[in-house]
Amino acid sequence: MNVKTPSKLEKTLAAGHLAVTSECGPPRGSNPEVIINKAEMIRKYVDAINITDNQTSVTRLCSLAACIRLKLIGIEAVLQMVTRDRNRIALQSDILGAASFDIHNILCLTGDHQSFGDCSQGQNVHDLDSVQLIQTVRHMRDNGKFIGGEEIERPPRMFVGAAANPFADPFKIRALRLAKKVKAGVEFIQTQCIYNLDRFEKWMEMARDLGLTEKVYILAGITPLKSAGMAKYMKNRVPGMDVPDEVVSRMAAASKEKQPEEGIQICLESIERLKTVPGVAGFHIMAIEWEEKVPEIVEKAGLYPRPEIS
Amino acid sequence: MIVGKQKPIDEIWESIKGYKKVLVFGCNTCVAVCHEGGNKEAEILASLLRMRATQEKTEMDIQSSGIERQCEHEFFEGAKKELEWADVVLSLACGVGVQFMVKIFPTMLVYPGLDTCFLGDVEKPGIFTESCQACGKCILGMTAGICPISRCAKRLLNGPCGGSSKGKCEINKELDCAWHLIVERLEALGRLDDYVEIVPLKDWSTERAGGPRKLIHEDV
Numbered sequence: 001m002n003v004k005t006p007s008k009l010e011k012t013l014a015a016g017h018l019a020v021t022s023e024c025g026p027p028r029g030s031n032p033e034v035i036i037n038k039a040e041m042i043r044k045y046v047d048a049i050n051i052t053d054n055q056t057s058v059t060r061l062c063s064l065a066a067c068i069r070l071k072l073i074g075i076e077a078v079l080q081m082v083t084r085d086r087n088r089i090a091l092q093s094d095i096l097g098a099a100s101f102d103i104h105n106i107l108c109l110t111g112d113h114q115s116f117g118d119c120s121q122g123q124n125v126h127d128l129d130s131v132q133l134i135q136t137v138r139h140m141r142d143n144g145k146f147i148g149g150e151e152i153e154r155p156p157r158m159f160v161g162a163a164a165n166p167f168a169d170p171f172k173i174r175a176l177r178l179a180k181k182v183k184a185g186v187e188f189i190q191t192q193c194i195y196n197l198d199r200f201e202k203w204m205e206m207a208r209d210l211g212l213t214e215k216v217y218i219l220a221g222i223t224p225l226k227s228a229g230m231a232k233y234m235k236n237r238v239p240g241m242d243v244p245d246e247v248v249s250r251m252a253a254a255s256k257e258k259q260p261e262e263g264i265q266i267c268l269e270s271i272e273r274l275k276t277v278p279g280v281a282g283f284h285i286m287a288i289e290w291e292e293k294v295p296e297i298v299e300k301a302g303l304y305p306r307p308e309i310s
Numbered sequence: 311m312i313v314g315k316q317k318p319i320d321e322i323w324e325s326i327k328g329y330k331k332v333l334v335f336g337c338n339t340c341v342a343v344c345h346e347g348g349n350k351e352a353e354i355l356a357s358l359l360r361m362r363a364t365q366e367k368t369e370m371d372i373q374s375s376g377i378e379r380q381c382e383h384e385f386f387e388g389a390k391k392e393l394e395w396a397d398v399v400l401s402l403a404c405g406v407g408v409q410f411m412v413k414i415f416p417t418m419l420v421y422p423g424l425d426t427c428f429l430g431d432v433e434k435p436g437i438f439t440e441s442c443q444a445c446g447k448c449i450l451g452m453t454a455g456i457c458p459i460s461r462c463a464k465r466l467l468n469g470p471c472g473g474s475s476k477g478k479c480e481i482n483k484e485l486d487c488a489w490h491l492i493v494e495r496l497e498a499l500g501r502l503d504d505y506v507e508i509v510p511l512k513d514w515s516t517e518r519a520g521g522p523r524k525l526i527h528e529d530v
Contacts, residue, residue, distance in 0.1 A: 132469035165472030239473035239480035
């Protein structure tokens with residue numbers, strides 16, 4: 001088993017298990033119980049929990065502090081970090097801060113544009129982009145150096161991840177974009193929520209043809225639909241999301257009370273099919289404000305119990 | 311060229327209403343091309359302001375004039391007299407012109423009549439599009455001649471982001487995704503392989519980040 005960091009997620013994947021991650025959004029306030037309660041609800045069912053970084057550009061409790069909260073109660077965290085709000089000084093500084101608490105996973109992201117959030121008149125930074133952030137974390141970890149070239153005392157030991165969206169355009173470069181992230185040093189990928197399985201499979205085939213699935217663990221993104229309304233919203237309003245008409249109409253065909261159940265059913269069917277796609281190394285279950293459903297999904301998908309990794 | 315847009319008339323009125331002699335002063339190059347700040351627009355704005363003064367029952371002498379460029383010494387020579395006549399000058403130049411005038415006439419009261427918007431091209435008559443942010447280190451050679459710094463909402467050097475959909479940007483469905491255009495053009499040029507090359511961390515010190523910039527030609 002060839003691992004480069006103490007990350008439990010990395011060890012799980014390296015041992016050949018299908019990994020399961022999930023995510024929790026921090027609260028719009030300073031109550032730590034919110035994040036702790038969400039995480040406690042799912043901790044036995046996942047290998048690591050992502051903490052989102054001001055997702056959709058809405059100001060929330062910071063990702064790093066929430067990750068520390070998880071660390072203090074013994075839960076493995078994935079620190080999401082966007083380049084939207086921090087320049088290279090702040091990015092490196094926050095990486096060191098996380099490393100000082102032995103947070104061993106990072107997800108390098110660009111972040112949604114601030115115009116979607118509660119500070120649409122604010123500046124964005126974008127000193128680096130997500131590809132360059134991947135390079136930066138790998139440089140800090142592997143070479144033990146800052147961007148500026150100075151040595152880091154006790155470098156971060158982080159398993160480096162990023163997102164991939166097989167559903168954004170232009171489709172022809174979506175696998176090449178993954179290749180670019182792999183070239184930058186990414187080690188695991190969590191994809192955008194998958195509803196269009198045909199397109200995802202095509203993307204995986206392109207990734208395999210480029211030899212990428214040999215170099216990076218791909219966790220398929222899964223988000224259970226709560227209602228037909230949510231399906232329509234995701235289809236029409238969320239940038240880069242591909243919800244086929246069949247999925248929307250299947251949700252709409254169920255009665256209002258049965259729609260949550262139908263959503264879970266669709267998600268379980270997706271997981272079953274995705275398990276057979278070569279190169280899928282696990283699942284990233286994003287149950288948006290519906291974290292209590294994660295245990296049920298993991299159990300019913302046959303992904304429970306989670307492997308014991310020391 | 312520099313693209314600007316006239317400020318709302320109420321805002322302009324607020325800045326000049328207390329003065330007796332007002333000169334609306336056009337700049338007849340960039341901002342004339344975008345029909346906002348040229349000498350002709352200065353004339354039109356001056357008559358609008360005169361009507362406003364009549365409505366408000368305020369006695370004011372509002373005149374208009376202009377020069378070719380408010381960012382160079384030589385053009386000011388012939389306009390000195392009329393500028394000095396005014397209690398206040400409403401400049402229709404970009405921010406460069408307003409500041410240059412302030413530099414030449416240290417005691418002159420100058421207000422901006424335009425909001426300076428961006429560096430852009432004339433996409434079609436009446437449509438102006440941002441296409442450069444003067445970052446001080448051009449990367450167009452790496453990006454098939456399309457600038458992601460000025461044309462991508464996230465200034466991504468290794469785009470497109472996950473929000474690109476049907477060739478449009480996540481922030482606005484009317485806005486082309488710069489990286490979509492770059493990819494299309496790389497493909498048309500038979501250079502799609504270049505896409506996988508990682509654009510390295512950018513040196514932003516030649517941009518706004520490095521502080522106000524100056525270019526000096528020793529031989530001039």
